[in-house]
Amino acid sequence: MRDFLPRSSVWVAALWWGSLTTVAAYVVPMLFAHLPSPAMAGNMAAKLFTAQTWVALVCGLCLLMVSRSNQPLAQVEKAQSAIVYIVLGMLLALLSELAVAPRIVARQNLPLWHSVGVGLYIAQWLCAGLTFKKLLGRAG
Numbered sequence: 001m002r003d004f005l006p007r008s009s010v011w012v013a014a015l016w017w018g019s020l021t022t023v024a025a026y027v028v029p030m031l032f033a034h035l036p037s038p039a040m041a042g043n044m045a046a047k048l049f050t051a052q053t054w055v056a057l058v059c060g061l062c063l064l065m066v067s068r069s070n071q072p073l074a075q076v077e078k079a080q081s082a083i084v085y086i087v088l089g090m091l092l093a094l095l096s097e098l099a100v101a102p103r104i105v106a107r108q109n110l111p112l113w114h115s116v117g118v119g120l121y122i123a124q125w126l127c128a129g130l131t132f133k134k135l136l137g138r139a140g
Helices: 004-034 038-067 073-105 110-139
Strands: none
Touching: 004 038, 004 110, 038 073, 038 110, 073 110
């Protein structure tokens, strides 16, 4: 059981990072390439980014719960540095979903809010990647 928790946390972090990567690098560009209009692609992309926010929050909560389990003292410092990235990534996902996405959907100053949304998504992607890297090192 002692090895299961660190290894399962690596899989959860991989799911978080991989889902962010897949949605942004493959799925959304495919929507814009194959749907009849940019408006249709944008509406579908908004739904996918909302779903991705839920994936990020669930993964983050799972990682936080696992980090609270009993750990050897040598691993506590590594876990604490990962917790910072987990919480920051979750906050970025919420900020994007609750503050930026409604402005993009309403087409308020679209270039500005789209750029802010992209920046937040990249920052969340980096947090998920750093979490994955730290947990991968801890599980080994």
